[in-house]
Amino acid sequence: MSEAVGHEHHGPPSGLLRWVFTTNHKDIGTLYLVTSFLMFLIGGVMALLIRSELFQPGLQLVDPHFFNQMTTMHGLIMIFGAIMPAFVGLANWQVPLMVGAPDMALPRMNNLSFWILPFAFLLLVSTLFVSGGAPASGWTIYPPLVLQTGDAFPLLILSIHLMGLSSIMGAINIIATILNLRAPGMTLMKMPLFVWTWLITAFLLIAVMPVLAGAVTMLLTDKFFGTSFFNPAGGGDPVLYQHIFWFFGHPEVYIMILPAFGIISQILPTFSRKPLFGYTSMVYATASIAFLSFIVWAHHMFTVGMPLAGELFFMYATMLIAVPTGVKVFNWVATMWRGSLTFETPMLFAIAFVVLFTIGGFSGLMLAIVPADFQYHDTYFVVAHFHYVLVPGALFAIIGAVYYWLPKWTGHMYDEKLGQWHFWLSTIFVNVLFFPQHFVGLAGMPRRIPDYALQFTEWNQVSTVGAFGFGFSQLLFGYIVWKAIRGGQQAQDRVWEGADGLEWEVPSPAPYHTFETAPEVK
Amino acid sequence: MSEAHGGYYVPHESHWPIVAAIGLFVTMAGFASLLNGAGFGSTLMMVGGALLVLMFFGWFGAVIRENQQGVYHEREDMSFRWGMGWFIFSEVMFFAAFFGALFYARVLSVPWLAGAGTEEWTGRLLWEGFAATWPTNGPGNIGGEYEAMPAWGIPAINTLILLSSGVTVTWAHWGIKKQNRKQQVLGLLATVVLGVVFLLLQGFEYAEAYKHMNLTLETGIYGSTFYMLTGFHGAHVTLGAIMLTVMLFRAMAGHFTPHNHFAFEGAAWYWHFVDVVWLGLFIFVYWL
Numbered sequence: 001m002s003e004a005v006g007h008e009h010h011g012p013p014s015g016l017l018r019w020v021f022t023t024n025h026k027d028i029g030t031l032y033l034v035t036s037f038l039m040f041l042i043g044g045v046m047a048l049l050i051r052s053e054l055f056q057p058g059l060q061l062v063d064p065h066f067f068n069q070m071t072t073m074h075g076l077i078m079i080f081g082a083i084m085p086a087f088v089g090l091a092n093w094q095v096p097l098m099v100g101a102p103d104m105a106l107p108r109m110n111n112l113s114f115w116i117l118p119f120a121f122l123l124l125v126s127t128l129f130v131s132g133g134a135p136a137s138g139w140t141i142y143p144p145l146v147l148q149t150g151d152a153f154p155l156l157i158l159s160i161h162l163m164g165l166s167s168i169m170g171a172i173n174i175i176a177t178i179l180n181l182r183a184p185g186m187t188l189m190k191m192p193l194f195v196w197t198w199l200i201t202a203f204l205l206i207a208v209m210p211v212l213a214g215a216v217t218m219l220l221t222d223k224f225f226g227t228s229f230f231n232p233a234g235g236g237d238p239v240l241y242q243h244i245f246w247f248f249g250h251p252e253v254y255i256m257i258l259p260a261f262g263i264i265s266q267i268l269p270t271f272s273r274k275p276l277f278g279y280t281s282m283v284y285a286t287a288s289i290a291f292l293s294f295i296v297w298a299h300h301m302f303t304v305g306m307p308l309a310g311e312l313f314f315m316y317a318t319m320l321i322a323v324p325t326g327v328k329v330f331n332w333v334a335t336m337w338r339g340s341l342t343f344e345t346p347m348l349f350a351i352a353f354v355v356l357f358t359i360g361g362f363s364g365l366m367l368a369i370v371p372a373d374f375q376y377h378d379t380y381f382v383v384a385h386f387h388y389v390l391v392p393g394a395l396f397a398i399i400g401a402v403y404y405w406l407p408k409w410t411g412h413m414y415d416e417k418l419g420q421w422h423f424w425l426s427t428i429f430v431n432v433l434f435f436p437q438h439f440v441g442l443a444g445m446p447r448r449i450p451d452y453a454l455q456f457t458e459w460n461q462v463s464t465v466g467a468f469g470f471g472f473s474q475l476l477f478g479y480i481v482w483k484a485i486r487g488g489q490q491a492q493d494r495v496w497e498g499a500d501g502l503e504w505e506v507p508s509p510a511p512y513h514t515f516e517t518a519p520e521v522k
Numbered sequence: 523m524s525e526a527h528g529g530y531y532v533p534h535e536s537h538w539p540i541v542a543a544i545g546l547f548v549t550m551a552g553f554a555s556l557l558n559g560a561g562f563g564s565t566l567m568m569v570g571g572a573l574l575v576l577m578f579f580g581w582f583g584a585v586i587r588e589n590q591q592g593v594y595h596e597r598e599d600m601s602f603r604w605g606m607g608w609f610i611f612s613e614v615m616f617f618a619a620f621f622g623a624l625f626y627a628r629v630l631s632v633p634w635l636a637g638a639g640t641e642e643w644t645g646r647l648l649w650e651g652f653a654a655t656w657p658t659n660g661p662g663n664i665g666g667e668y669e670a671m672p673a674w675g676i677p678a679i680n681t682l683i684l685l686s687s688g689v690t691v692t693w694a695h696w697g698i699k700k701q702n703r704k705q706q707v708l709g710l711l712a713t714v715v716l717g718v719v720f721l722l723l724q725g726f727e728y729a730e731a732y733k734h735m736n737l738t739l740e741t742g743i744y745g746s747t748f749y750m751l752t753g754f755h756g757a758h759v760t761l762g763a764i765m766l767t768v769m770l771f772r773a774m775a776g777h778f779t780p781h782n783h784f785a786f787e788g789a790a791w792y793w794h795f796v797d798v799v800w801l802g803l804f805i806f807v808y809w810l
Binding site for chain 2: 018023102105108112119122123158175181206207210211213214215221229235236240243513518
């Protein structure tokens with residue numbers, strides 16, 4: 001009854017329970033972002049353990065089984081715990097502000113989407129302490145290897161189910177908000193690019209998270225209930241798992257990058273003081289990338305044994321993705337062309353994104369070529385590739401977005417000088433960390449193995465130095481955000497001179513409830 | 523009373539979502555413990571399940587009360603419509619994974635095991651003498667000799683039952699539009715009864731398969747796809763029947779007006795979705 005009989009108060013309720021019961025999109029956005037940062041630190045410690053072991057050849061610190069647990073958990077935590085919740089948190093904060101909506105379309109379900117996550121990660125992280133240790137098969141959890149997991153196995157599968165549930169509900173909420181709660185006059189083709197990319201991302205999430213749920217359900221029944229989905233003796237096929245998994249997995253890759261594209265498309269025009277170049281083509285390019293993501297999955301499996309026609313189809317389809325992606329990179333560069341540029345921290349991260357993400361894109365193009373991939377498959381070259389698109393790609397966009405919108409959220413400017421330090425430390429160390437992995441990968445160093453041949457030593461040492469430098473630089477990020485929450489120079493309503501959009505029409509900090517009456521968009 | 527934000531109802535804080543999250547967590551932790559052989563697992567699952575049932579009553583009850591108080595208008599109604607529509611789309615994709623597995627096995631992996639295409643040596647070296655047929659329990663004869671489930675017995679009857687239930691639910695919908703309470707109640711009652719009969723027949727079919735045909739979950743890829751597809755479908759029929767039962771009680775309470783009855787429509791959409799999935803099952807699992 002309490003829900004229906006409302007009391008007239010407009011500020012946030014006080015006390016810790018506010019965060020447990022809240023239906024406010026800003027509160028829930030904050031919860032997502034804080035959770036994401038915590039998971040980022042946990043996953044980061046795992047990465048540092050991996051890099052420490054790889055500092056020298058031979059077995060140094062951890063036994064191989066634990067090493068494999070670390071690579072698996074690092075992947076799962078960073079993907080499902082750090083990157084995805086960060087984007088959902090940004091969507092929660094920004095989508096209602098950017099389309100002029102009073103809140104998310106389904107506010108109670110919004111709370112549930114978030115609160116499932118801490119429990120899902122409790123299940124996942126608890127596997128470190130059960131008999132047999134955490135899952136150690138790599139984050140892709142291929143059978144038959146993953147079926148050898150000990151007590152961690154059902155915990156792993158069920159935590160993935162919970163994460164999927166959370167993602168699906170979050171995506172339904174975002175899609176309903178965008179389609180139903182736009183301010184009068186905001187037609188689809190007037191929506192900010194961040195909103196557009198999230199609309200398409202939400203569609204991808206709803207389409208593929210259930211497929212992942214199906215794949216891991218089959219793993220569960222194969223292990224505990226005697227089914228034969230992935231057992232050739234019963235007529236199944238372990239490769240079937242890879243097909244279903246990557247039918248989820250490739251769109252998942254774009255789930256982690258399309259919102260980043262949207263963020264970059266917001267930041268670059270602001271600090272170039274020019275409208276985005278080629279808005280319409282940006283929208284169509286995003287949609288094309290989303291469409292293509294459904295027909296390229298088997299490029300993750302070129303060496304598994306597929307008919308030649310399949311290899312060729314997936315190779316050409318994959319290479320096609322370079323076309324809409326190239327359109328985007330061209331548009332970003334053209335947006336900056338002859339603009340009146342300034343280089344505040346969000347802009348620095350955005351420019352670094354354009355350059356470094358493109359490097360990751362190019363190595364992706366190399367991996368798309370079937371005969372070349374036979375050489376690169378499962379080497380550190382692949383590790384270098386996807387870390388370039390995920391760290392200076394997705395993560396840099398998230399960090400840039402936080403700097404860009406933080407003054408709107410807190411009402412305070414962050415410390416620009418420290419922000420610049422954070423940027424340069426991150427950008428230098430991320431390249432020290434990942435660029436050498438291209439070299440050892442091309443020279444044949446396999447991934448997911450705690451030992452390596454002597455000739456790979458130097459570049460691995462460089463990479464480990466970069467990892468520690470990058471990891472500790474992120475503590476600075478935590479400090480800068482904390483400092484801006486506590487105080488700092490008062491932010492203007494339109495925080496940045498060149499900023500455009502509805503979120504800049506409301507005061508800084510944005511009041512607890514915004515756009516209670518919808519604004520008019522011309 | 524209620525707060526209208528620009529004409530859109532934004533509810534105040536609610537404790538039901540956290541109850542749902544805890545209920546899910548306890549259920550999942552219990553299920554995992556059960557699978558790992560811990561005796562307390564089933565108790566945990568029951569506690570979690572009870573929490574979830576409580577949550578559904580509380581949460582949906584709150585929404586129904588709000589609706590009766592008239593806080594929802596066209597905008598909110600549209601959010602519910604998008605929400606339900608995309609939820610059903612996610613369910614379609616869940617079934618797509620299992621249909622994908624079925625087609626992959628039938629078209630690719632089973633023929634490959636028998637040496638089709640470039641896999642001639644797979645057939646010769648690993649599974650000498652295995653011929654690609656469907657249904658199959660694989661070259662290892664996993665689960666032992668079995669009989670396949672024929673399409674033209676219970677499954678055909680069940681097809682008729684589900685198709686008829688699609689008609690009765692539409693008739694109930696007409697009853698709402700005409701404000702004919704009796705027609706609403708009778709239509710919904712008939713739909714629920716048909717759903718329950720379907721489930722009983724399906725249960726009978728499973729019992730026959732286990733007792734007399736040695737067709738079990740462990741009967742190779744045929745048994746796996748058969749039971750997982752029909753089993754998840756049965757679970758969805760159960761869920762749909764529960765939704766429609768709630769609608770039946772709401773119809774008896776006179777909740778539905780010709781312009782405000784999306785709860786009913788959402789349940790009917792779901793029922794039609796379950797119906798369409800069944801047609802796919804009937805064709806590809808039972809018939810062809």
